[in-house]
Structures are given as C-alpha cells and as structure tokens.
Amino acid sequence: MRKSFPAEDLARDDRFRRARTEDRINDPRNQFLxxxxxxxxxxxxxxxxxxxxxxxxxxxxxxxxQALEGAGRTVWDFDDDDAPFALKLDMARQCWDEARHxxxxxxxxxxxxxxxxxxxxxxxxxxxxxxxxPVLRLTGVNRALEGLxxxxxxxxxxxxxxxxxPVLEFCEDWMLADEVTHVKMxxxxxxxxxxxxxxxxxxxxxxQRVVDKLFSFRGFRGEGDDSPVQLAxxxxxxxxxxxxEIDTIAADAETDSQQEGWKAPV
Amino acid sequence: xxxxxxxQAFSLVAFDAGRIAALAxxxxxxxxxxxxxxxxxxxxxxxxxxxxxxxxxxxxxxxIVEGGALEDPQRLRQFSxxxxxxxxxxxxxxxxxxxxxxxxxxxxxxxxxxAEHAAWDAYCLGRYARRAGVDxxxxxxxxxxxxxxxxxxxxxxxxxxxxxxxxxxxxxxxxVCGV
Numbered sequence: 320m321r322k323s324f325p326a327e328d329l330a331r332d333d334r335f336r337r338a339r340t341e342d343r344i345n346d347p348r349n350q351f352l353x354x355x356x357x358x359x360x361x362x363x364x365x366x367x368x369x370x371x372x373x374x375x376x377x378x379x380x381x382x383x384x385q386a387l388e389g390a391g392r393t394v395w396d397f398d399d400d401d402a403p404f405a406l407k408l409d410m411a412r413q414c415w416d417e418a419r420h421x422x423x424x425x426x427x428x429x430x431x432x433x434x435x436x437x438x439x440x441x442x443x444x445x446x447x448x449x450x451x452x453p454v455l456r457l458t459g460v461n462r463a464l465e466g467l468x469x470x471x472x473x474x475x476x477x478x479x480x481x482x483x484x485p486v487l488e489f490c491e492d493w494m495l496a497d498e499v500t501h502v503k504m505x506x507x508x509x510x511x512x513x514x515x516x517x518x519x520x521x522x523x524x525x526x527q528r529v530v531d532k533l534f535s536f537r538g539f540r541g542e543g544d545d546s547p548v549q550l551a552x553x554x555x556x557x558x559x560x561x562x563x564e565i566d567t568i569a570a571d572a573e574t575d576s577q578q579e580g581w582k583a584p585v
Numbered sequence: 586x587x588x589x590x591x592x593q594a595f596s597l598v599a600f601d602a603g604r605i606a607a608l609a610x611x612x613x614x615x616x617x618x619x620x621x622x623x624x625x626x627x628x629x630x631x632x633x634x635x636x637x638x639x640x641x642x643x644x645x646x647x648x649i650v651e652g653g654a655l656e657d658p659q660r661l662r663q664f665s666x667x668x669x670x671x672x673x674x675x676x677x678x679x680x681x682x683x684x685x686x687x688x689x690x691x692x693x694x695x696x697x698x699x700a701e702h703a704a705w706d707a708y709c710l711g712r713y714a715r716r717a718g719v720d721x722x723x724x725x726x727x728x729x730x731x732x733x734x735x736x737x738x739x740x741x742x743x744x745x746x747x748x749x750x751x752x753x754x755x756x757x758x759x760x761v762c763g764v
Contacts, residue, residue, distance in 0.1 A: 336659040346661065347597050348652070351631035366699060367635065369729035374658075432724025439659045482732045 322396045323451060326442040329388060334436030335381075340443045361474055361547050363482040371547065372478055372487075373433045379471060380424035381440040386468070387417035389448025389460045402453040406512075409504050413461075416497045423490050430486055447530045454512050458523040461505020462560075463530035466568075468498040469558060470540055473551035499558045506559030531568050538576030542569050546576065586610050587623040597630045598652050598662040605655070605669065609648070612673040615716055617681045622646055624677075628655065638694040639676045641683050648676050671710070671721055678709035682755075689755030700762045703733040704747055708758060711748035723748060734761070 331337070361371055390413040393402065425435060444467075447459040472495040479487030513520030534540060540548040550572070555565050588610045590602040609626050618624070626648045635654035640647040654672045657665035682688040682705075691697070697705070707726050714721035727744050734740040743761045747753070 338659075338661055342661050346633065348631050348633050348662075351597075363732055366702075369725065369732050370635065372732075373725060373728070429724070430728070432722060432726065432728045437658060439661065483736050484731070485736060 320395065322392075323449060324388075324392055326445050326449065329385075329442065329445060331440070334434075336436065336439050338439035338441050340441045343441065359545050359547065360549065361478050363478070368478075368482070369431075372475070373428070373431045374438055375471070375475065375547070376424065376428055376431055377433055377438045379468075379475070380421065380428055380435070382444050382464075382468065382471075383417050383421040383424050385442060385445035385448070386460070386464060387414055387421060389445055389456075389464065390414045390417060392448060393453065393456060393460070397453045403512075406453075406457075406508050409508070413501055413504070416501070420494050420497065423494060427487060427490055443533060447533070450526065452519075452523075454509065454519055454523045455526045457505055457508055457512070458527040459530050461501055462509065463527045463534060465498050465501040465505060466531070466555060466558070466560070467534045467540065467548075469495065469502060469554045470548050470551045472498055473554055474548045477549075495554065499554055502555070502558035502560070528567065528571070532571050532575060535568070535572035535575050538572065541572035541576055543573065543576060546572070586613055586618070586620055588613070588626065589624070590626045590628065592628070592630070595628075595630050598656065598664070600628065600630065600652070600655060600664045604664070604666075608666070608669050609673050609677070612670055612717075613677050613680075616674060616678045616713065618646070618677055619644075619684055622680075622684070624648065626650060628652055635672075637672060637676055639680050639683075640693070641680060646680050648673070650676075667719070670717070670719070671713070674713035674717065674721070675706055675709045678712055679705060682709075687752075687754065691755045691758075698762065700733040701758065703730045704743075704758045704761045707744055707747040708750055708753055712751060 327337075359365060361375065362368065365371060390410045393410045394407045394414070397407070399407075428435065444464050447464050448456060450456040450459055472491045476488055476491035476495060479485070479489075479491060509520065509523060513523065538546050540546055540550060542550050550565065550569055552565055556562070588606045590606045590609070593602050595602070605626055605628065609624055613622075613624060614620075622644050624646045628650050630652045632651035633653045633656070634651045635656075636651045637654050638649050640649070650672065655664055655669045657663045657668060679694070683691065691701075691705070707730050710721040710726055711723075713719075714723070726748070727741070730744045730747075731740055734743060747758070747761060750757075
C-alpha cells in the first residue's frame with residue numbers, strides 16, 4: 320500500500336462529485352457580490368436557513384470522511400522513528416471517532432432531507448493532511464482541521480438550539496465533545512514532539528496558521544456577523560488553544576474577509 | 586404561452602436562455618397557468634444564491650430568479666434541468682394560485698412572512714411532485730417547514746396536510762401559520 324496518498328485518488332462511489340477549491344475561489348461571479356449580500360451567520364433568521372444548514376451538514380459529512388482518511392494515513396504513512404507508536408494509536412482511536420461521526424452525519428443529513436452526494440465535495444480538508452512531516456501533519460489535522468470542526472459543530476449546535484431542532488443540537492453537541500478531545504490530543508503531541516526542537520515547533524505552528532487562513536476562506540469562518548461559521552473561543556480554550564492563538568486566527572480571518580471577491584461556500 | 590428570458594445569452598454561467606424558456610413554458614402548462622398569460626423569466630446570473638420571486642400584474646408574470654436557483658449543486662455554474670423544473674414548478678404553482686379566484690388574495694411575494702413562504706412552498710411542491718411524477722424533495726421541504734413552524738407533531742401534521750393537499754385556499758395556508 321503506497322504512502323502519502325494524493326487527494327485526487329481518494330475513493331468515492333458514483334454518488335459523489337468532486338469540485339476544485341480553486342474553481343470556487345476563482346468563480347467569476349464573486350466579483351459581482353455586492354457589500355451586504357454575504358451569506359451571513361447561520362441563524363434561523365436567514366431566509367435560506369434550511370438550505371444553508373443542509374449544505375453545511377453535507378460539508379461536515381464529507382469533512383468527516385476526509386478527517387478519517389487523514390488520521391488513517393498518519394497511522395500508515397510514518398514508521399515508529401518518524402512518529403511514536405502511541406501517537407499512531409491515538410490517531411487510530413480518532414479514526415474510530417471520525418467513522419462514527421461520518422455515520423452520524425449521514426443520518427443527520429437524512430433527518431434534514433439531504434442525500435449523500437447532493438452537494439459537490441472539495442478536498443481541501445484532506446489536503447491539509449498530506450504534509451510529509453508528521454509534526455506538521457499533526458498540526459494541520461489535529462489543530463487546524465479539528466479546530467475548524469470545533470467551530471463548525473458549535474455553529475451547528477447553536478443553530479439547532481435556535482430553531483428548536485433537538486436532534487441536530489444533541490448530535491452536534493456529542494460530536495463537538497470528541498473534536499475538543501482531538502484538538503487537545505494534537506496540542507499535547509505537538510508539545511511533546513517538539514520539546515527539544517523549537518524551530519520545528521515554530522514551523523509547525525506557521526503551517527497551522529497557513530492552513531487556518533485557508534479554512535477561514537475569506538470570511539467563511541470568523542467572528543463577524545457575516546461569517547457563516549463562528550469562531551468557538553470557549554471550546555478552543557478547552558482544547559488547549561491559547562488566547563493569543565485564537566486572537567491570531569480571528570485577526571487573520573478578519574483581514575481575509577475584507578478581500579475582494581469574497582464568497583462563503585455556505 | 587409567450588415566455589421570454591433575460592438575458593438572452595449568459596457569460597458567467599453555462600445556462601441556455603432557450604432551454605429555460607422551454608422549461609418555463611412546459612412547467613407553466615403542467616401546473617395550470619392560463620395560456621394567455623405572458624411570462625418573463627429574469628435571471629441574475631451574477632448571483633450564486635437561490636432567491637426567487639414572482640410578480641403578477643394583469644396577465645403578465647415576471648419571475649425573478651437568482652442564478653443559484655437553477656444551478657446544479659454538484660457542478661459549479663452548470664445548469665440543472667431537474668433543479669430548474671422544481672424552482673419553476675414552485676414559482677408557477679404560486680402564480681397559478683394567484684390567477685385562481687377561488688384561492689383567495691395572498692400578499693405579494695415580498696410581503697410574505699418566512700412561515701408563509703415555507704407553508705405555501707410545501708403546498709406547491711407537494712402538488713408538483715404528484716403532477717409531474719417526480720421527487721420534489723419532501724424531506725428537505727419538511728425540514729424547511731419545521732424551522733419555521735416548529736419541530737413538533739402538530740407541525741408535521743400541518744406539513745402533511747399541505748404536501749398532500751389540493752384545492753386549498755390562502756386562508757387554509759394562513760391557518761397553518763396561525764394567522
């Protein structure tokens with residue numbers, strides 16, 4: 320079995336259709352979106368709330384598959400010299416969580432009236448899990464990607480709460496608890512693996528910052544009212560993020576959202 | 586039926602004005618919009634969002650559609666025949682209701698509450714599914730309805746009455762909305 324599997328070769332059945340992230344970013348319609356016509360925070364007050372929530376739920380579903388694939392690759396791609404066995408055991412446990420999340424997400428999709436593959440899938444989450452350095456990959460997956468998962472799950476949990484959907488609120492709350500654990504795991508391993516190599520830790524955190532900027536995606540995630548996904552500060556703190564780190568993510572997201580051609584995927 | 590589409594040519598999305606006009610005429614006939622009505626479909630290809638509305642003035646109808654409403658959710662900027670049929674079916678059933686004196690006198694689309702939108706959409710798409718013999722997304726419409734009317738057995742029963750209903754009136758829809 321080959322190592323460092325490329326995103327374009329990920330296995331999907333014929334219900335799925337792949338979209339390229341660059342096509343979304345370069346969509347010529349982006350330039351025409353007027354100020355004030357952004358998708359906005361995901362709340363029941365949005366006229367397109369149901370559609371936006373279904374679309375985000377489908378994004379979570381494919382994100383869970385990619386998180387499973389990313390954590391799974393880490394178990395296989397590195398030998399014990401590159402990554403300690405205990406780290407890979409943690410990744411294997413995480414795979415179990417991600418597989419369960421995938422099943423929950425499919426059922427939540429059905430609950431909301433969505434079919435598997437109804438929306439196109441981009442693979443930018445998995446692409447963050449392809450770094451050949453296990454420490455950088457760990458930060459990409461367990462701090463950036465899983466950190467985004469904390470933000471998304473909390474956003475969906477609050478949406479479920481606000482519109483009185485008990486199933487959505489309950490499921491998101493349980494998955495959110497797992498994501499906090501995954502990020503905590505990433506924070507702990509990053510500290511342990513780079514204890515005697517501050518330069519590597521710095522490179523890992525810089526890589527994480529690059530990935531986080533990509534995930535904030537011109538305002539997709541942030542603290543402004545026009546960001547569909549809100550930065551979940553409390554849960555991030557529980558997961559081992561420092562306030563300065565969260566401030567940096569928020570500031571980067573704010574800067575990025577001001578760029579022309581903004582378009583949230585939801 | 587006279588159907589026109591604006592713009593005549595699209596540059597940002599892979600849509601075809603002739604195809605949209607043909608679909609609009611077909612769906613309008615299917616849902617019972619009177620033959621002498623003229624329909625203008627105004628597509629904003631610059632918008633990836635899916636907002637739609639219909640304006641009725643005398644025997645003229647103007648459908649205002651953001652491009653995202655006709656777009657394939659799996660393929661960026663590509664037209665979806667099935668999606669367009671559903672969007673047009675929903676809009677044109679509303680138009681047909683507005684032309685039906687027995688239906689009553691609903692407010693203009695812009696003045697409808699979100700709860701009224703969800704209820705009338707359920708009634709339109711339930712009929713469209715039966716008339717066209719297609720899956721018009723009962724599950725996703727039920728979810729949209731629940732967001733506006735509550736996640737309760739009573740709301741589900743109201744949705745079922747709308748989805749499976751026929752010959753309902755604006756007053757029936759308002760009753761569902763608690764008006």
